[in-house]
Structure formats: structure tokens, C-alpha cells
Amino acid sequence: MQRANLYHDKRAQWGAYLVFFGILAVIPLFMDDPFTMNQYARYGVFGILALSVSLVWGYGGILSLGQGIAFGMAAYGMGATMQMQYQDPVNDPIPSFMLTNELETLPVVWEPFWHTHYGLLLAIGIPVLFFIIFGILMFQARLAGAFVAIMTLAMLGAWYSMAYDMQPYTAGFNGISPPSAFVAFGVEVDPYSNLIYWVSLGVLCGLTLAIKALLQTKFGTIIQAIRDDPERARFLGYNVAYYQTVLFALGGLVAALAGIVWVMISQYVSPTELDIFFSITIVIWAAVGGRMSLFGAVFGAIFIQAAESYVGDEFQATWFIILGVVFIVVVRFLPKGFAGLFETAVGIIPFWTKGSSRTSTNAPSAGE
């Protein structure tokens, strides 16, 4: 037997996830307040975004400040899909904001959104495709660290301006507000209902478990190896740019799914989704919660956003100063975020594993 930290035990980790999501799943049964459910569903989306940063940055070492690109693109795709669900092909074929912008026919790019399934496919597919191309451009050139951060940030700024400027297609600053809720398979997903909360939580839970499983595979170990030392990985025969592009696109996929759920909740999409400050906030959630822990990142997102809505109202603009101070303190004293603190705390609990490390090389490892 060998003394170990329960925090690193795989079964304990999966168990903690089960308990965590189990508790979250039954919350609506005790609350039954549509407005609160809408608010909590939003936290779910923040959690998903934090997951994407944890995967890409925490495990893959790619500091992307542009997760908002996929989030925003997918949000616009979803906004268009929901808008067209409302429009009528015969009597009312063109969204009203287009009419006020003097468009007489529906733009060709909007046509596929008549069909919900094409709309969703585009809302997810386009951002992922964009992340693949953008990833190839960056990683083939072996960009890393601050350069990736700057590139993604600049790209995000470009998309923000586009969404803002192409008023006839995006409704510009006003944004698109589909008049009706999203309908899937004949079911209306009311943004003020228990259902919206479960949809958001379901996506968050599904993605957390999927990413957790992905990190247990050899792919998961290799991306962490690349994070530590890309050069070493290259000389072991790995095409580092390929791995980074795949990982970056996966992060884009996760952020895109967050965008889809977001518009179901808010029934509104505007350039705010592509706002630079928002994307940086996502990184702060992950850093504060613990970027090298999926759980930590999700917790960080919920913790900071909940604090902002409950405490932030009192402090108003001062809230950003508080957030800044928290960020600085955590980065300086808790490099692994709250998750690191938790790891240390759990380490105090007496826990033993079979001392098998001497002879076997097949015990589980990696992950958080």
C-alpha cells in the first residue's frame, strides 16, 4: 500500500463528477422559478466556455483569447436559425431588420437557415472549419504563447467589427432577436423554464465527461506532452502542428456548442458575443478556477459570474477592480487556481492505493 492523494484517484474523480452533476440536475425540482432557471442556464454556458479554454490552454498550452470567435459565429448561426423558424416563406419571408436596412430579398447566405437542421449544421460547422484553417495558419508557422494570444485576439476584433458593420446581414449593433423560442422536434425550448436549464446542464455535463474521457486517451497525454515541450514531442515523431490544429478545432467546437445554447437561452445575439473583454473573461474563469482541471474551470466560471450578478450589482464598476485583484492574487499565489488549493486540501485526507508502481507500467495516469 502506498499513501496517495485522493484528488488523483480516477474513480474518485468520476464519482465527484457524478455527485456534482447529480446535485445540479435536481435543482429545478426545488426552485421552480423560471427567471432563476434562465439565469442558471446561462451559468451552464459560461461553464462550457471555461471547459473549452481548459482543454485548449490548460491541457494543450494554446492560450486562445479568441474562443469568442466560435462562440459568436455559432450564436449568429443559431440566431439566424431561430429567426427563420419564425419567418413564413410566403407571407413574411424577410426578417424585419433587413427590410429596415433596405434589403428586398433574403440574402443567399441566409437561405439555408430556413431549415433548422442545415442552420444548426452551419452554426457548428462554420466555426469549426474556421478554427481548422486559422489553426493551420498559426501552428504550421510554429506560433506559440503570446503570439497565438495576439493573433486570436486580433482575429476576434476583426469578427466583432464585421458583425457590427454588416448591418443588413447581422442587424449590426442592435443584434438579432428572434421573436420566438427555439423549436426542436416539435418541442418548444422556452428560455424561461426548467427545460432550458436541463438543456444547458445536459450539454455542460456531456461535454465535461467527453473531454474527461478524451484526456484519458493517448491523444490526451500527447497534447499535454506538446504543452510541456513541443520540440521534444516533434523529435519523438509527432506532427505537433497537426495535433495543435485538431485540439484548437475541438476547442472551437466546444465554444460553438456554447454559442448555440446561449442563443436558446437569451433569444438574442449581438456583437457583444464577439466582445474582446468577454473572451478575456473566459480565460480568467479558467485561470482562477484552475485551468488544468475541467472541474476547476467550470467552477471558476460559475463562481465569478455568480459573484458578479450578486455582488457586482452592489459595487458596479468597482466590480472589475475586485475581479482584477482576485485574478492577480490567484495567478501569483495559486498558479493552479482554486483547483490547486482543493488538491492540497484533499491531500490531507488519509488515502492509500495499492503500491503497484514498482513493477507495473499499466496503471492509469495523466489527466488531472
Place this chain on the structure above:
Amino acid sequence: MSVILELKDVTKAYDAFKVVDGFNFKVNQGELRCLLGPNGAGKTTTIDLITGRQKSTSGTIIFDGRAITSLREDKIAKRGVGRKFQVPAVFKELTVRDNLRVALNKNTDPFANMFRFGRKEGRERLQEVVELAGLQDRLDELGGNLSHGETQWLEIGMVLTQDPKLLLMDEPTAGMTEQETQKTSEIFNRLKGKHTLVVVEHDMAFVREIADVITLMHLGKTLAEGPMEEVENDPKVKEVYLGSEGITDAA
């Protein structure tokens, strides 16, 4: 014996300065070759050129019968060239076990590896390497927590796990204590014959311990080549090291 690695007139120039200057070099299968030379002789650059880290200005590098001169690093590695860096490079945030598992690179496709948990993969091979590198008790330790000597052995172990046809070792004993160096030379003597090795080294005691044939580089060219005693007594070598007591002090 067949030639596994051949460098033909390889030159690497920065503007007018030639770090490697029309260098010709041949290594036979199963050989352990030491590459020696004073600082700036072009040893590490030569290793960089073979492994694709730097591209040669002119010349051809043939490995295992095929030219690898302009290939990318990972492709050269996949062909069977393993490399240990001068400053030991291991994955610091991964356990020793995971470091070795990453080195097991039979399949390098990201999508294939998403469905591979690799618990059983290459278990015997890992076992063998772990014993050779003497890391049995350190498997669960993070790479970043190892001592300097252990880090060197882990990296040697990783290169071995790769199972390359040719191993290039850039100063494997740098910074090691005497006992650690002793242990490393035991490892190398066990590798001899089974693997082809090229070792860049400054520690002459170590070289004496392991080398069959040494190649002495000077200003990017071969100055002398042959068994230790022969090279040591070569008048050209004595001239280059004039004022010092022969190549023993080259470090």
C-alpha cells in the same frame, strides 16, 4: 557491415561563416561512434542537420538508404532517428510513465490516438527500458521532479522507447556526478551492438569507456577518425590542441 548513416559534403553556413564545412561522415549499423571536438567544432549543428532541426546549406544526408536532407523533424524521427538533447528535455508535467508512453510512437495519428488508451501497449518494451534506465521506483514521479541524472536517464529511456534504428546522443553525461556517469556508461555498453549510436561527448573518461571509433571534428570538418589511441597520437590533432595536453583537456 552496412552503412546506416552517411553525410556527403554537408555544409551549414551562416552568411560567410561555415559551421559545418563539407563534412563527410559514415556510420555503420550497430556501431557506437563518438563525435568529439572543441567548442564550436560543429558537433551539435551536425546532430541538428541529421534530425532536421536545421536545414543544411548544401550536401546530402542519407539514412537507411534514403535521403532525409529536407524532411521535417517528425518525419525523420518516424524513419527511425532518435535524439537526446544537450540540455535534457523531458515532459515536466507528466509522470515518468507518461513520458515513456508518449515516446512509444508506433501510431502518431491524432484521431487514432483518441481511441487508444494504451494501458497495455508496449508494456514489455517499457518494462525493459525502465529497468535499463533504472527508473523502477520513479514511475509515478513528475518529470520535473527528477534529479539531473535521472532526467538524463529518462530522456535516454524515451529515445530507447522510440526504438530507433539510430540514436543520437548529445552530451548524455553533461552535469552528471562520477557515479552517474559510471552508470550511464554501463547503459551505453549494453546498447552497443543492438543499436547504432552516435554520441557527442566532452568527458574523455566516458569516451574511453564506451567508444569503438571516434571522429574528431574541427572547424566543421573531420580532423581525424579512428580508434582512440590512433586519434590521440595524430600529429594534426596535437597541433590543434597545441598548448594543452592533447584532447583529454578538450572539454
